[in-house]
Amino acid sequence: MPRKKRDTSEKRGSIISAAIEAFQAEGYDNTSMDRIAELAGASKRTVYNHFPTKEALFEAVFDRFLGEVMALKRIPYDAELSLAEQLGDFAAAKLRVLDDPVWLGLMRMALGVFVRDPEVARATLACAAAGEDHLAAWLEAAAAADRLTVQNSKLSAEVFWGMVSGGLLWPQVVQGPMPRPEAKVLETELIRTFLAGLSPG
Amino acid sequence: MPRKKRDTSEKRGSIISAAIEAFQAEGYDNTSMDRIAELAGASKRTVYNHFPTKEALFEAVFDRFLGEVMALKRIPYDAELSLAEQLGDFAAAKLRVLDDPVWLGLMRMALGVFVRDPEVARATLACAAAGEDHLAAWLEAAAAADRLTVQNSKLSAEVFWGMVSGGLLWPQVVQGPMPRPEAKVLETELIRTFLAGLSPG
DNA sequence: GAATGTAAACTACACGGTGTAGTGTAGTGT
DNA sequence: ACACTACACTACACCGTGTAGTTTACATTC
Known part of the structure; x- marks a missing residue:
């Protein structure tokens, strides 16, 4: 029996959106994880709970981008x-x-x-x-x-x-x-x- | 009256060569000024005496590159x-x-x-x-x-x-x-x- | 159906570790 | 006098973690 589960896709999505916004404007290296968290309206810890590394976040961003284009x-x-x-x-x-x-x-x-x-x-x-x-x-x-x-x-x-x-x-x-x-x-x-x-x- | 002057072009050239070597292999961001100094066989201070910033060094490198190509x-x-x-x-x-x-x-x-x-x-x-x-x-x-x-x-x-x-x-x-x-x-x-x-x- | 428990998701914030641009200075060699 | 060295040092930015406490939403109970 699956216990409790919450829908985390919204936060996750807002993090990806924030990352897109930041990456697009500043480039990969010039964007800090702190900045992404701030743009996403999330704590940095939450960002890291969704994406173990910055690179993993990049991949998620690029996946969404490819999907759209x-x-x-x-x-x-x-x-x-x-x-x-x-x-x-x-x-x-x-x-x-x-x-x-x-x-x-x-x-x-x-x-x-x-x-x-x-x-x-x-x-x-x-x-x-x-x-x-x-x-x-x-x-x-x-x-x-x-x-x-x-x-x-x-x-x-x-x-x-x-x-x-x-x-x-x-x-x-x-x-x-x-x-x-x-x-x-x-x-x-x-x-x-x-x-x-x-x-x- | 010309005072004393020494030919600094050799050191300068070796710094540019070292920068080329490093930039080419590692990219701009992944190359530290310390590394360039080491490759050039010069002290970091000397590098900065020739080029006020990393960006100035980049320009010198790119100029030489363009000249060759x-x-x-x-x-x-x-x-x-x-x-x-x-x-x-x-x-x-x-x-x-x-x-x-x-x-x-x-x-x-x-x-x-x-x-x-x-x-x-x-x-x-x-x-x-x-x-x-x-x-x-x-x-x-x-x-x-x-x-x-x-x-x-x-x-x-x-x-x-x-x-x-x-x-x-x-x-x-x-x-x-x-x-x-x-x-x-x-x-x-x-x-x-x-x-x-x-x-x- | 409202009250309540509970665990997952989240926040705030400090911190470790690391890397790096650029400077200051005292001293060496020519 | 000038180029250079050695090296310590400042100042800062950033990734990623640890932790203590708070909110949320689902499940159970009344």
């Missing part, structure tokens, strides 16, 4: 829309983290942690590869409809994500946002270039 | 060589930091610092944009020779650097090296795609 819309192939338009949707999905300053802050924090710990980085970025599979599937659908020629959909997907990441995502994560119109021009050109590489076969 | 070979347009070959040289120039573990370590360290300080990041990455100008000039030369059609050389250069950065550079900086053949295949495909975008006009 990786609820990425799976863009299905649509015969009605232009290819460029649909690729724009893929790019937009990847760049959505830039719109929310909290997400952006978490990206920065995570990058700072990853850069010190390649293991964690490799493990986590493997998860981000899910987006590549969706795009590869989309490419094959478009190829089946004879709207483009693709020899290696996995490779092409990698190329496209590389273009978006290197041209638009990382620069803005590291340096802060670039002017909207400039970003749009670059995005258009990236998509045009990518499609050009898929037309000749 | 940004001695990038300026690839001149060569009518004899294939375009793909020459773009491969540009890519290789950018990816050279991956070959030297010390440079790679410094990239990681710098990224960790940038991610906490967007101002420094923006200032420094502006310097890296020098590579874009070289490529833009090369593109115009190739266009003048009628080997490709480029409407906006600056934009196209940005696209190419984005492709190389996002597909090859950052992933390997953050996650560690990828298998050589895999990298080569991706590089070839990136270049093919980029050139495809420049042929129709």
